[in-house]
Amino acid sequence: MKAVCSNIDGVIAEVKVSVGDVIVRGQEVVNVESMKSIISVVSEIGGVVKEIKVTEGDFISEDDPLIFLE
Amino acid sequence: MFKKILIANRGEIAVRVARTCRRLGIAVVAVYSDADATALHVQTADEAYPLGEPPVSKSYLNAEKIIRAALESGAEAIHPGYGLLSENPQFARLCRENKLTFIGPSPEAIELMGDKLAARRLLVSKGVPVVPGYNEPLSNEEEALQTAAELGYPVMLKAAAGGGGIGMASVHGPDELVRLYKECCFRAKSSFGNETVYLEKLVINPRHIEVQILGDKSGTIIHLYERECSVQRRHQKIIEEAPSPFVDDLLREKLVQAAVRSAEAIGYENAGTVEFIVGEDREPYFLEMNTRLQVEHPVTEMITGLDLVHEQLKIACGGLLSGKDMPKPKGWAVECRVYAEDPETLRPSPGLITDLSLPEADGLRIDHGLLPGYKVSAFYDPLLAKEITWGENREQALGKMTVALMKTRIDGIKTNIPLLLKILGDSRFRAGAYDTNLVSRLLVP
Numbered sequence: 001m002k003a004v005c006s007n008i009d010g011v012i013a014e015v016k017v018s019v020g021d022v023i024v025r026g027q028e029v030v031n032v033e034s035m036k037s038i039i040s041v042v043s044e045i046g047g048v049v050k051e052i053k054v055t056e057g058d059f060i061s062e063d064d065p066l067i068f069l070e
Numbered sequence: 071m072f073k074k075i076l077i078a079n080r081g082e083i084a085v086r087v088a089r090t091c092r093r094l095g096i097a098v099v100a101v102y103s104d105a106d107a108t109a110l111h112v113q114t115a116d117e118a119y120p121l122g123e124p125p126v127s128k129s130y131l132n133a134e135k136i137i138r139a140a141l142e143s144g145a146e147a148i149h150p151g152y153g154l155l156s157e158n159p160q161f162a163r164l165c166r167e168n169k170l171t172f173i174g175p176s177p178e179a180i181e182l183m184g185d186k187l188a189a190r191r192l193l194v195s196k197g198v199p200v201v202p203g204y205n206e207p208l209s210n211e212e213e214a215l216q217t218a219a220e221l222g223y224p225v226m227l228k229a230a231a232g233g234g235g236i237g238m239a240s241v242h243g244p245d246e247l248v249r250l251y252k253e254c255c256f257r258a259k260s261s262f263g264n265e266t267v268y269l270e271k272l273v274i275n276p277r278h279i280e281v282q283i284l285g286d287k288s289g290t291i292i293h294l295y296e297r298e299c300s301v302q303r304r305h306q307k308i309i310e311e312a313p314s315p316f317v318d319d320l321l322r323e324k325l326v327q328a329a330v331r332s333a334e335a336i337g338y339e340n341a342g343t344v345e346f347i348v349g350e351d352r353e354p355y356f357l358e359m360n361t362r363l364q365v366e367h368p369v370t371e372m373i374t375g376l377d378l379v380h381e382q383l384k385i386a387c388g389g390l391l392s393g394k395d396m397p398k399p400k401g402w403a404v405e406c407r408v409y410a411e412d413p414e415t416l417r418p419s420p421g422l423i424t425d426l427s428l429p430e431a432d433g434l435r436i437d438h439g440l441l442p443g444y445k446v447s448a449f450y451d452p453l454l455a456k457e458i459t460w461g462e463n464r465e466q467a468l469g470k471m472t473v474a475l476m477k478t479r480i481d482g483i484k485t486n487i488p489l490l491l492k493i494l495g496d497s498r499f500r501a502g503a504y505d506t507n508l509v510s511r512l513l514v515p
Contacts, residue, residue: 008417008418008420008448009420009421009447009448010420010448011125011448011449034418034420034448035410035411035418035420035448035450035451035452036236036418036450036451036452037417037418037452039417039418059124059448
């Protein structure tokens with residue numbers, strides 16, 4: 001399984017995918033609120049969403065895994 | 071005068087308010103979230119009360135906890151700073167109910183000016199010019215499309231409860247309106263708890279100019295001239311100056327009269343700012359009133375020699391304003407907001423400040439809440455510091471600013487200093503011939 005990781009510290013504002021979704025490279029998967037701005041996390045890889053590690057309101061750090069793809 | 075006050079804020083503004091209190095012999099009570107336990111505003115206070123977890127909803131916006139800290143500490147008054155609870159009428163009311171002086175206007179004035187639509191309606195009735203638009207909320211997308219067509223594109227979609235540049239979007243056609251309408255309602259709801267939006271005509275190439283006012287208990291309103299705030303990114307100011315290079319005597323007279331009339335219309339008490347948008351026709355239109363101390367208040371202090379926090383405290387203690395509270399302005403002042411963000415993409419840059427070196431010079435003031443080893447938290451605003459310079463004229467103030475920014479070192483995170491320097495070196499900015507589109511023009515590769 002491959003992880004899509006956060007590119008910034010912040011709070012999860014929106015999870016835009018569900019388990020089982022097929023996502024493509026370049027797709028926005030999660031929005032993170034950091035310093036009052038909304039930052040999109042874009043997947044660098046394509047695949048099927050196997051697991052979602054975060055929910056809205058969670059605090060995450062840069063490089064934390066957000067979702068796992070297969 | 072008060073003996074002890076609580077400052078319900080964090081960062082540079084909490085440090086700045088405390089500085090005036092210290093000068094006046096007033097004891098300072100700080101409050102802090104878990105993320106700010108070692109912050110400068112806590113270290114420089116006489117006492118400090120923890121508020122809990124870092125998110126503002128659980129800490130700095132927790133009115134009950136803050137009131138409890140004030141009562142426990144024996145503070146007589148609360149200074150709200152800007153942002154956070156500063157424009158929350160329920161909080162001002164809660165202070166009143168607990169016999170704590172809220173250092174700011176009445177809850178009624180905050181409430182009225184917080185509702186942009188109600189404020190528009192009132193001021194139109196008092197003869198204050200407002201941006202052409204509709205004074206009623208939009209109830210759905212169809213109504214938005216119809217209203218926009220009547221006004222004529224481009225239009226500005228705005229949150230009725232909005233402020234600080236959040237929850238607004240310029241719209242150039244119906245397709246864009248359909249795309250932005252829901253997003254704007256969503257942002258309005260999530261940021262202000264009220265999804266009401268309305269439409270105004272978009273003023274093309276606007277200047278954003280505001281007037282500082284003070285009002286006392288007896289109803290006397292005075293103004294402290296204008297501040298030019300047109301250098302913005304994402305509708306948020308990054309460089310301000312006073313006076314405005316765009317304003318001549320005629321425009322200044324129109325601005326200050328409209329500002330004083332706006333404040334009189336609501337019987338405004340304490341420090342406030344009336345914001346205007348000025349189009350190419352040089353006519354000022356009321357935009358909104360900020361019922362608190364502004365981030366950029368130091369430029370007014372630098373040209374008037376006043377301490378606006380001291381003025382706020384005097385007014386809150388029942389002091390009356392007189393002519394000597396309105397000194398003639400002298401020289402030129404500029405403020406640059408140093409943000410934790412990438413200077414090219416404007417992306418926030420939270421993280422650890424590994425090393426810090428701030429310059430000192432004549433005519434330079436730096437308001438900040440920084441320490442080496444301080445972690446700039448993702449939970450809060452990216453404002454790191456405000457550098458303010460004063461000169462005999464604009465050229466001198468800008469020259470001092472360029473040197474100050476070049477000598478500022480904040481290591482470990484990205485800052486917008488390269489962008490600020492780029493703006494200071496831009497020929498349109500240098501000539502004073504800029505509008506709110508300056509930064510987006512400079513950022514185009």
